[in-house]
Amino acid sequence: MINESKLLERLSKNDASAYKLLFDTYYIWLCNYVCSLCNDPELAEDLAQETMIKFWEKRKKIIVKISLKNYLFRTCHNEFLQHIRKKKIKVDFLDQVRWDALTAVYEEEKTPESNRIEILNKLIDQLPPRCKEVFILNKLERRKYKEIANDLGISIKTVENHMSKALSFLREHATSFML
Incomplete structure (x- = not known):
């Protein structure tokens, strides 16, 4: 070492x-x-x-x-x-989400933060495919709604709806795990 x-x-x-x-x-x-x-x-x-x-x-x-x-x-x-x-x-957007879980595997010790990341990744996996894709593009790749809309061929309003749905789902289900 x-x-x-x-x-x-x-x-x-x-x-x-x-x-x-x-x-x-x-x-x-x-x-x-x-x-x-x-x-x-x-x-x-x-x-x-x-x-x-x-x-x-x-x-x-x-x-x-x-x-x-x-x-x-x-x-x-x-x-x-x-x-x-x-x-x-x-790209398989799931690979991007799983990056944090992979990072936790390479760490010597499991931390409360890495456990939260695993829980979050599992919750993200439960999102509908397009909703998950939009969420990953925005939160992990830090892309703006307009860029996402252009790349996916959807309206900015649709991107906003997907993000709202994803964040609402994650807040609702993560609260019990993150406490």
């Missing part, structure tokens, strides 16, 4: 051996993760490499609030989503 805080400190001081350790420790995991999303090993390698390069370029500015491993997985996941947006590839 590597000491992440010391590794981050060494990275901020331009320690190439620390970067090699980071790369050797996480690169294959990142490749496997992206490959599980897209079933394309070459794309997975490209995105994992891009993640590692960006990490090195921004190493002095990066503030890791979660574990370094989770930070890298989140960054790699975002690279994958950016790739999809650029290529306008249809």
